[in-house]
Amino acid sequence: MRPALRPIVTLAPLAIVLLGLFGGGLLLGLLQSVGLFALTGSDAFTLSHYRALLNDREFLVSLALSVWVASLATAVSLLLGVTMATALHYGSFVGASRTRWQRTLLQVPLAMPHLSLALVVLHLLSPSGMLSRVAYALGLAPEPSAFPVLVQDAASVGILLAYVWKEAPFLAVVALTMLTRVSRDFDDAARTLGATRWQMWRRVHLPLVAPGLVSASLAVFAYVFGAYEVPLLLGRTYPAMLGVLAERRFSSVDLIDRPAALALALAMSLIAAMLVWVYLRLARQLVGERPVLF
Amino acid sequence: MTSDSASPVILRGVSAAYGDTPVLRKVSLEIDAGELVALLGPSGCGKTTALKVIAGLLAPSEGEVYFGAENVTPLPAERRRAPMVFQKALLFPHLTVAENVAFPLDVQRIPTHQKKLRVAEALALVRLGDFGARLPRELSGGQEQRVALARAIVSAPRVMLLDEPFSALDETLRGQLRLLVREVQQRLGITTVFVTHDQREAATMSSRIALVLDGGIAQVGPARDFFTKPESLAVARFFGWQVLHGANGNWLAFRAEQARLIAPGGDAPPEGWLVLPAKHLFTTDLGTQRLARLRLAAGDEVEVEGPLPYVAPDAAVALALDPGCIREFPADAPATARGW
Incomplete structure (x- = not known):
């Protein structure tokens, strides 16, 4: 077999399944969203479902909420993740054994499904949850229901907490792996050239790990933006995040609503792609190097 | 700057x-x-x-x-x-x-x-x-x-x-x-x-x-x-001095390029030089010079460097040393780096 053909042939079985199922579904969704192959029998091309989204207040509010939650969850996770990785990295200067258990602890949330974490958050923070009962038992709250509402709340605290809990360790592990790959000799060189620990971090370590972190945080952003199960459990009914709204409309008993629901889902994907593009542009300006895309 | x-x-x-x-x-x-x-x-x-x-x-x-x-x-x-x-x-x-x-x-x-x-x-x-x-x-x-x-x-x-x-x-x-x-x-x-x-x-x-x-x-x-003038035997060894046991048990060190190889039938060394019988082991051609390895009667192996004549392996030869170029170190001087 010619070397150039080898990767194509090797990947073909996977590519056929992916393109057939995913690409086929996407194409069918796209066609139905513009009025073709509709289940109701209507077969006239129209962009009316997309135009309608521009005046759909529920969609616009959901969009704003999704951007807000995804941005904040990514930013906080990035900040916490990088801080944890830095602490562990510099901690291991003192002795690797001291940080081994912290590193192990960091990996625990990675192994937990998002759904499980959402249930844990619900169990901890709901008005009848563990924290409210502890607060009541300690006399910090006059009654359990007086505990602040932190799930299914207006500020989406529960959703943010679940994602930060899950994604901050993920980004910390990514940052730590990349930091470990930066030779310690660079530290010695930088120190003898007059750099303090902070300057070393700011001018040597951060720029070297930043491209990888941009890629990883991009994945976090895109995931949270289109998330479904965590916002369903921990978010409010209105406004719901886009993933929940899309699913709700798609599951409508009235098949006439199906093209509009598909238009919403595809618009969501398009907006996510645009946001990723903006994120990459901004990141490249900050980092100065093309981030590694997954 | x-x-x-x-x-x-x-x-x-x-x-x-x-x-x-x-x-x-x-x-x-x-x-x-x-x-x-x-x-x-x-x-x-x-x-x-x-x-x-x-x-x-x-x-x-x-x-x-x-x-x-x-x-x-x-x-x-x-x-x-x-x-x-x-x-x-x-x-x-x-x-x-x-x-x-x-x-x-x-x-x-x-x-x-x-x-x-x-x-x-x-x-x-x-x-x-x-x-x-x-x-x-x-x-x-x-x-x-x-x-x-x-x-x-x-x-x-x-x-x-x-x-x-x-x-x-x-x-x-x-x-x-x-x-x-x-x-x-x-x-x-x-x-x-x-x-x-x-x-x-x-x-x-x-x-x-x-x-x-x-x-x-x-x-x-x-x-x-x-x-x-190396100050110790270990320094002499590190700088490539050749070392052998002297008659009094002390260590004698010399530079390979300052010694002479006396081939069978070759010219006698100058008056007063130390002459030691040896067996020629092999010679390496360095391009402009040759490097011969000799085994002395006491078992020490040393090298001589210079425009040496051709000598067959295993030939009986002599090593000639100018006393002014020999450094002597006590018999108990450590031969290796530790304890120089």
Whole structure:
């Protein structure tokens, strides 16, 4: 077999399944969203479902909420993740054994499904949850229901907490792996050239790990933006995040609503792609190097 | 970049260890301001450790390091102004050549216009004036080390520390870079400590050599001293002196190039020379010279170097030595580095 053909042939079985199922579904969704192959029998091309989204207040509010939650969850996770990785990295200067258990602890949330974490958050923070009962038992709250509402709340605290809990360790592990790959000799060189620990971090370590972190945080952003199960459990009914709204409309008993629901889902994907593009542009300006895309 | 800031370097009874393993044992050494001293020694002798102690990257377990009159022992590396150039250039891969060279000035917050001038000056000194915009990955190994040198000199250091910076380069390039480092060091008058395991490199670059053996300084002096009057048997051995047992049990050391091989039927040596019967083992052709290995009656094996005549293997020959070129060491002198 010619070397150039080898990767194509090797990947073909996977590519056929992916393109057939995913690409086929996407194409069918796209066609139905513009009025073709509709289940109701209507077969006239129209962009009316997309135009309608521009005046759909529920969609616009959901969009704003999704951007807000995804941005904040990514930013906080990035900040916490990088801080944890830095602490562990510099901690291991003192002795690797001291940080081994912290590193192990960091990996625990990675192994937990998002759904499980959402249930844990619900169990901890709901008005009848563990924290409210502890607060009541300690006399910090006059009654359990007086505990602040932190799930299914207006500020989406529960959703943010679940994602930060899950994604901050993920980004910390990514940052730590990349930091470990930066030779310690660079530290010695930088120190003898007059750099303090902070300057070393700011001018040597951060720029070297930043491209990888941009890629990883991009994945976090895109995931949270289109998330479904965590916002369903921990978010409010209105406004719901886009993933929940899309699913709700798609599951409508009235098949006439199906093209509009598909238009919403595809618009969501398009907006996510645009946001990723903006994120990459901004990141490249900050980092100065093309981030590694997954 | 001026020479005004160059400091003498003084080590007083410095010991250092990695964990429980002692590496340096009570090292004392004085280096004058503007001098280039080579720390020479075999692998694992402690020479790089000594350099790290001077740089502040490793705290001594005892003793002090002075830059001039200032005791810098408690100062962290970043406050010593003693940049180190390593075996690998360690250029920061995300910065251009000019940004790498500007790094020490950036961390000192030197104004931009002044910074640009000094970076350009440093790059011109290492003959890389046009390379400022390149990234490290676009440079050859020799160019990388020249940038590392520029980065070390740009901030007018008190001391410059070079840790075998050319060891990864080919011989031609090494020769060129030795000359460049010597030229830059002399022009700027920077006190420089240069670590190497290569005698030739140490001899050609430095005004004095400090030979480090087994964690201590075995001898300090100009290169010539090591080839004419080694102070111990271990020093003599490291510098390639040939060693044999004398008639009185003492060790006799001589330079291979100062001895003569007397072939069967060959000319007798001058009057008064020490003549020892030997068996010729083999001869290696070095191009302009030959190197013959002989086994003496007492079992010692030695080498003789020069324009030697052809001698068949296993032939009975004689080794002739000028008594004026022989160094004698007591019979109980340690033959290896430990306990020099």
